[in-house]
Structures are given as structure tokens and as C-alpha cells.
Amino acid sequence: MSQTRERILAIARELFVRHGYTGTTNADIARELGTTTAALYYHFPSKAAILDGLLAEPLAAYHRITGYLDAGPPAPAELLGAFIDLAADSRELAALIDRDPSVLAVIDKRLPRTIERMTEQVIAALAGPDADRGAVLRAHAAFAAIKHATMAAIALDAGAVDRALDAGALDPADRAEILRIALRILQPPAAD
Amino acid sequence: MSQTRERILAIARELFVRHGYTGTTNADIARELGTTTAALYYHFPSKAAILDGLLAEPLAAYHRITGYLDAGPPAPAELLGAFIDLAADSRELAALIDRDPSVLAVIDKRLPRTIERMTEQVIAALAGPDADRGAVLRAHAAFAAIKHATMAAIALDAGAVDRALDAGALDPADRAEILRIALRILQPPAAD
DNA sequence: GTCTATACCCGGATAGAC
DNA sequence: GTCTATCCGGGTATAGAC
Numbered sequence: 001m002s003q004t005r006e007r008i009l010a011i012a013r014e015l016f017v018r019h020g021y022t023g024t025t026n027a028d029i030a031r032e033l034g035t036t037t038a039a040l041y042y043h044f045p046s047k048a049a050i051l052d053g054l055l056a057e058p059l060a061a062y063h064r065i066t067g068y069l070d071a072g073p074p075a076p077a078e079l080l081g082a083f084i085d086l087a088a089d090s091r092e093l094a095a096l097i098d099r100d101p102s103v104l105a106v107i108d109k110r111l112p113r114t115i116e117r118m119t120e121q122v123i124a125a126l127a128g129p130d131a132d133r134g135a136v137l138r139a140h141a142a143f144a145a146i147k148h149a150t151m152a153a154i155a156l157d158a159g160a161v162d163r164a165l166d167a168g169a170l171d172p173a174d175r176a177e178i179l180r181i182a183l184r185i186l187q188p189p190a191a192d
Numbered sequence: 193m194s195q196t197r198e199r200i201l202a203i204a205r206e207l208f209v210r211h212g213y214t215g216t217t218n219a220d221i222a223r224e225l226g227t228t229t230a231a232l233y234y235h236f237p238s239k240a241a242i243l244d245g246l247l248a249e250p251l252a253a254y255h256r257i258t259g260y261l262d263a264g265p266p267a268p269a270e271l272l273g274a275f276i277d278l279a280a281d282s283r284e285l286a287a288l289i290d291r292d293p294s295v296l297a298v299i300d301k302r303l304p305r306t307i308e309r310m311t312e313q314v315i316a317a318l319a320g321p322d323a324d325r326g327a328v329l330r331a332h333a334a335f336a337a338i339k340h341a342t343m344a345a346i347a348l349d350a351g352a353v354d355r356a357l358d359a360g361a362l363d364p365a366d367r368a369e370i371l372r373i374a375l376r377i378l379q380p381p382a383a384d
Numbered sequence: 385g386t387c388t389a390t391a392c393c394c395g396g397a398t399a400g401a402c
Numbered sequence: 403g404t405c406t407a408t409c410c411g412g413g414t415a416t417a418g419a420c
Contacts, residue, residue, distance in 0.1 A: 004385080020293035022214045025413060037414080039386050047414070099291045101212035133348070134369050140344035141337035141373050148336030149329045156328070177326050180381055181333050189372055196403080217395060229396080231404050239396065387420070394413085402405070 005043045005053075008033060012050045017092040021051060021103045048106045055097070055107060058090035063111065066118040069125050079125060080146060080182045081175075087150040088170035094147060119143075126186060134188065142185040149178045197235045200225060204242045209284040213243060213295045240298045247289070247299060250282035255303065258310045261317050271317060272338060272374045273367075279342040280362035286339060311335075318378060326380065334377040341370045 011032045015024040026037040026047055033039070044050045065082050068074060087094050097103060097115065108114045124131070126139035153174040203224045207216040218229040218239055225231070236242045257274050260266060279286045288295060289307065300306045316323070318331035345366040 002385090018293070020214075022212075022292075023294050026415085027413080035386065036388080038388080038416080041415070042385055099293065100214075101210070101291065102215045105215075133366070136348065137341045137345055137366065137369055138373060141341040141370070141377075144336040144340030145333035145377065149333040152332035153329055156325070174325070174329065177329055177381070178333070181330060181377055184376060184379075185333075185337065185373055187376075189369070194403090218397085219395080227404065228406080230398085230406080233397070234403055237397095385420105387418100389417085389419100391416075392414085394411105396409105396411090398409075399407085400405100401407100402403105 002043060004033075008040065008043055008050065009053055013054055013093070016051070016054065016096055021096065021100045021106075023100075051103065051106055052110065054093060058086065058093055059107065059111060061086050061089070062115075062118060063113065066113065066121050069121050073125060073129065076126060076186055077179065077183060079122070080142065081179055083122075083143070083146050084150050084170070084175055084178055084182075087147050088154065088175070091154060091168065092151070095151060135186075138186050138188075142182045145185060146178060146182050149181065150174075153178065194235060196225075200232065200235055200242065201245055205246055205285070208243070208246070208288055213288065213292045213298075215292075243295065243298055244302065246285060250278065250285055250289075251299065251303060253278050253281070254307075254310060255305065258305065258313050261313050265317060265321065268318060268378055269371065269375060271314070272334065273371055275314075275335070275338050276342050276362070276367055276370055276374075279339050280346065280367070283346060283360065284343070287343060327378075330378050330380075334374045337377060338370060338374050341373065342366075345370065 008029065011029055012024070015028055015032065019028070026040055029050075030037045030040055040050075044053070065079070065086065069079075097107070104115060122143060123136065123139045126142055127135040131139070150170065153170060154168060157168065157171070200221065204216070204221055207220055207224065211220070218232055221242075222229045222232055232242075236245070257271070257278065261271075289299070290296070296307060314335060315328065315331045318334055319327040323331070342362065345362060346360060349360065349363070
């Protein structure tokens with residue numbers, strides 16, 4: 001692995017997250033890298049390719065999870081847990097995906113299913129087979145809650161260096177709490 | 193009110209929501225309007241001004257709500273309810289705000305407080321005065337859930353024309369359900 | 385593997401006629 | 403109130419030397 005390539009990805013990740021994909025220029029990346037924009041094109045054929053390099057893994061994971069759904073309805077805890085881990089692993093990247101619509105356009109070209117279609121599947125699975133309107137709303141709420149709470153949890157540690165080694169990882173206690181929250185969201189009101 | 197102005201806003205709203213702010217060009221708006229890009233500049237001094245025209249009201253409402261927080265801690269149900277209504281009123285616009293970072297840049301120039309600062313305040317208010325880590329996570333979860341569930345509820349009606357007059361408005365039953373969900377999220381796990 | 389130089393296009397915005 | 407024409411800047415990408 002060219003290690004300049006890795007540096008470019010690291011820099012791009014940071015800039016994309018902070019300023020968005022369209023809000024970041026090749027010149028911005030090159031400046032941070034200490035080279036010129038032309039140098040980037042030795043390592044990547046296009047700007048979109050840099051984005052691809054960043055999102056390939058998390059998107060594959062997303063696709064893998066929704067693939068399981070085809071087999072049959074999973075336990076909500078499993079599904080929600082998988083998404084917590086996905087959000088934690090991809091960190092700030094998760095936010096990037098649905099922030100900039102132009103990112104979606106880039107992504108959807110290289111995916112078997114569109115993001116939108118995958119999300120629909122997840123909602124359907126969370127809402128359950130005989131979902132009424134309330135169940136669908138709760139599924140949306142749970143899905144959104146997981147993603148944002150996970151990102152918030154990681155962000156809370158952003159400054160703290162004393163949290164042992166793996167700064168940026170999701171605290172197991174936080175994971176448990178978030179899962180608990182999400183599962184409770186899915187409960188119909190009658191079960192209150 | 194120039195009614196061409198209103199048409200431009202309506203068109204821009206739709207395009208911004210669908211393709212994002214940076215993903216929409218003046219040419220796109222002009223095409224839909226049936227004129228040229230130059231014509232837009234008779235009605236608005238810049239592209240950013242069109243965005244302003246669209247977001248002014250919802251942002252003022254957001255600012256008004258956070259203003260109340262300065263006075264003292266509100267009942268969570270009031271605060272959450274206010275945000276459900278805000279999300280419902282601004283519809284798809286709500287999504288626009290935290291999607292494109294360049295939108296944030298435009299907005300923050302004309303706001304007394306930054307969006308980020310306002311969000312922090314809301315989270316703090318929802319988490320409560322003696323908030324532990326779990327309470328903060330629950331606050332984030334509740335805030336995200338409200339926004340997404342409300343947008344989902346409205347989206348569910350998108351196609352249905354038979355829902356009497358006010359298509360696009362939030363069903364009171366949905367509102368109640370979403371509020372119930374959000375309030376439950378804020379409950380500490382012990383209260384399960 | 386990185387440079388200089390530059391082509392090319394496109395988006396926002398302006399000038400001035402009608 | 404809208405047009406034609408055009409400027410300007412900046413962004414992606416390429417050519418070709420080193």
C-alpha cells in the first residue's frame with residue numbers, strides 16, 4: 001500500500017467531514033499533503049475515487065447487513081447492534097453520507113442497491129411484519145437515534161486523551177446504553 | 193410581494209431539497225422558472241439570498257425556542273413539542289440545514305448564535321441539570337428521533353391525496369406518538 | 385512520485401439593451 | 403421584469419518534464 005495514498009485518505013477524511021465533499025477542493029487536500037493537486041492524480045484517478053476509497057468499507061458493511069435481511073427477519077437487538085457498530089466504526093463518515101446529496105450520487109453508482117432502498121429495508125425490518133403507522137414511526141426514530149447517539153458518544157471522547165488507548169472507539173457501556181434506548185423506542189406505547 | 197419571487201422560492205425549495213444547495217445551480221432554477229439566470233438577479237441579489245429567503249422563518253423559530261431556554265429549564269414535553277412543530281412546519285427544509293456544510297456557512301453569518309451553539313443548548317436542556325453521560329446520550333437520541341420521525345411521518349403522506357385538505361401537515365395522532373416516543377427516550381433505564 | 389503549466393468547463397454574477 | 407452577452411473566478415483534470 002502506497003503510504004502517500006493512505007495519507008491522502010486520512011487528510012480527505014478529515015476535510016470531507018469538516019467541510020463536506022463538495023466543500024473540499026483538491027487544492028485543499030494537496031495543501032494539507034504538502035504537494036500540488038497534480039500529485040493527487042498519481043494516486044487516484046479522480047476526486048470521486050478518493051471518496052470511494054473512504055466509503056468502500058462502511059458501505060460494504062451496510063450492504064452486508066441489509067443482505068441478512070433478505071434471509072428473514074432478524075432479532076431487533078442484533079440488527080440495532082450491528083448498526084451501532086457500523087456507526088462507531090465509520091465514525092464521522094456516517095454523517096458524510098447523508099449530508100451532501102452529491103455524495104449520494106457518487107455512491108449510488110457503485111452500489112448494488114441504493115442507500116435509500118437499503119434504508120427502507122431496515123425500517124421495514126425494525127417495524128416488523130404487521131407494522132401499523134406507529135411502528136413505522138418508531139422504527140425511524142430508533143434508526144435515527146442509534147446513529148446520532150453513537151456519533152455523540154464518540155464525540156464526547158474527542159478531547160479526552162486519558163481514556164486509555166483506543167480513543168475514538170465506542171465505550172462498551174455507551175453501546176449498551178444506546179442499544180437499550182433503541183430497543184425501548186421500538187416498544188409499542190401499550191407496553192409502557 | 194412579487195409573485196415571481198414566490199415562484200422562485202418554491203422552485204428553489206424543491207431543488208435544494210432534492211439536490212442540495214451546492215448541488216443546485218442558478219441555471220437549474222432558471223430553467224424550471226422558464227427564464228434565464230440573469231432574471232433571478234432582479235429578484236434576489238445572490239444565490240445565498242434565495243437560501244436566506246427560504247430559511248429565515250424556520251431559523252427565527254429555532255432561535256426563539258432556544259431563547260426561552262435562557263429564562264430557565266422548560267418542561268421536556270414543551271421543548272420536544274416545539275421541535276416537533278418546527279420540524280413539521282419547515283418540512284424538508286429541516287433536512288437541508290445539516291446536510292450541506294456550505295449551507296451552515298451561509299446561515300451562521302446571519303444568526304445571533306450559531307446552529308451548533310443552539311443545538312448544544314437544547315441538548316443540555318433535555319439532558320437536565322445534573323446530567324450524567326447516559327442522560328446526554330438520551331438527549332441526543334431524543335432530539336434526533338424527533339426530527340427524523342416527524343419528517344418520516346410527513347413523507348408517509350406524500351402520495352396520499354385523500355387525506356382531506358392539508359396534505360403535508362403533521363397528523364395530530366402522529367404528533368402525539370412522536371412526543372410519546374421522545375419522552376420515553378429521556379427516561380433513565382432504571383425507570384424501565 | 386511529484387513537479388510546472390495549462391486546458392477546460394462551469395458556476396455565480398454584472399452590464400446594458402429592450 | 404427579462405433579455406443577450408460576457409466576465410471572472412475557481413475547480414477538476416491532463417500533458418509532459420524531471
